[in-house]
Amino acid sequence: MSRTVYVNGDWVPEEAATISVFDRGFLMADGVYEVVTVLEGKLVDFAGHCRRLHRSLSELDIASPHTEEEWLQLQRDLVHRNRLREGLVYLQVTRGAEDRDFAWSEGLTPGVVMFTQARSLVDNPLVERGLDIITIDDLRWQRRDIKTVQLLYSSMGKMMAKRAGAHDAWMVEDGLVTEGTSNNAYIIAGRRLITRQAGHAILQGITRTAVLALAAETGLELEERPFTVAEAQAADEAFVTSATTFVMPVVTVDGVKIGDGQPGPMARKLREHYLQQARDAAI
Numbered sequence: 543m544s545r546t547v548y549v550n551g552d553w554v555p556e557e558a559a560t561i562s563v564f565d566r567g568f569l570m571a572d573g574v575y576e577v578v579t580v581l582e583g584k585l586v587d588f589a590g591h592c593r594r595l596h597r598s599l600s601e602l603d604i605a606s607p608h609t610e611e612e613w614l615q616l617q618r619d620l621v622h623r624n625r626l627r628e629g630l631v632y633l634q635v636t637r638g639a640e641d642r643d644f645a646w647s648e649g650l651t652p653g654v655v656m657f658t659q660a661r662s663l664v665d666n667p668l669v670e671r672g673l674d675i676i677t678i679d680d681l682r683w684q685r686r687d688i689k690t691v692q693l694l695y696s697s698m699g700k701m702m703a704k705r706a707g708a709h710d711a712w713m714v715e716d717g718l719v720t721e722g723t724s725n726n727a728y729i730i731a732g733r734r735l736i737t738r739q740a741g742h743a744i745l746q747g748i749t750r751t752a753v754l755a756l757a758a759e760t761g762l763e764l765e766e767r768p769f770t771v772a773e774a775q776a777a778d779e780a781f782v783t784s785a786t787t788f789v790m791p792v793v794t795v796d797g798v799k800i801g802d803g804q805p806g807p808m809a810r811k812l813r814e815h816y817l818q819q820a821r822d823a824a825i
């Protein structure tokens with residue numbers, strides 16, 4: 543079934559949707575995006591994603607084309623028009639279109655694209671299996687806190703993992719894990735939940751914020767600091783978080799088993815708690 547997508551103010555069938563070849567998102571990766579999960583036809587953690595979208599835009603001096611209320615209406619409309627029950631809303635805002643130049647003209651009209659992807663997210667067979675992770679150097683730029691569409695190195699990292707027979711890659715800088723190609727990375731040692739602190743080195747995941755808030759009630763003590771690959775390999779459990787995978791267990795890092803090589807009980811518990819509160823708070 544053809545989807546209805548949103549392009550610069552219009553609702554159009556996906557086959558008819560077009561953007562300008564001069565769009566700076568296309569020419570310069572000059573734009574930002576968000577991925578919002580949809581469960582039972584409702585948006586999960588909309589407010590958090592909207593806040594981060596506005597922050598990303600402001601860090602790049604792009605004026606948000608919509609208010610929070612307008613974004614909510616647009617995303618709800620998109621979900622409704624596509625009868626989406628489970629999957630995601632992809633939303634991208636670019637600086638706008640003009641003749642190619644490194645410098646841009648102030649006050650361009652931002653480009654906005656939104657579409658849905660239907661996908662079974664809760665029933666993911668990888669939850670029972672757990673992820674095999676490889677590690678790679680983190681060669682991205684230094685402002686990973688801004689959710690830009692500049693995703694080439696992350697895509698290359700995912701392909702390096704696939705070609706190595708693994709599911710994903712964790713990126714390492716100065717001997718310390720930053721994050722996954724499209725998720726935040728965590729280890730559990732005893733009762734301690736360890737993950738890198740927010741800052742320019744990682745994207746501050748919306749799922750991360752929600753999961754960290756659940757740490758205490760899961761019986762975990764939070765330690766926000768970077769960890770090494772060796773520490774991860776010696777941990778009791780490891781997992782990643784993102785909007786589309788929620789909490790996903792990691793069972794090997796560079797071929798070394800984490801714990802007994804099975805998804806860990808705390809990761810399972812965090813996933814259940816997270817899903818419960820995500821469903822309860824979805825709008």
Ligand code: PDD
Binds near residue numbers: 577724726747785
């Ligand atoms: N990726 N770190 C990176 C580099 C990411 O790309 C993502 C999300 C996250 C987790 O953020 P959140 O919990 O807000 O989804 C961390 C999305 C899902 C994507 O690009 O598809």
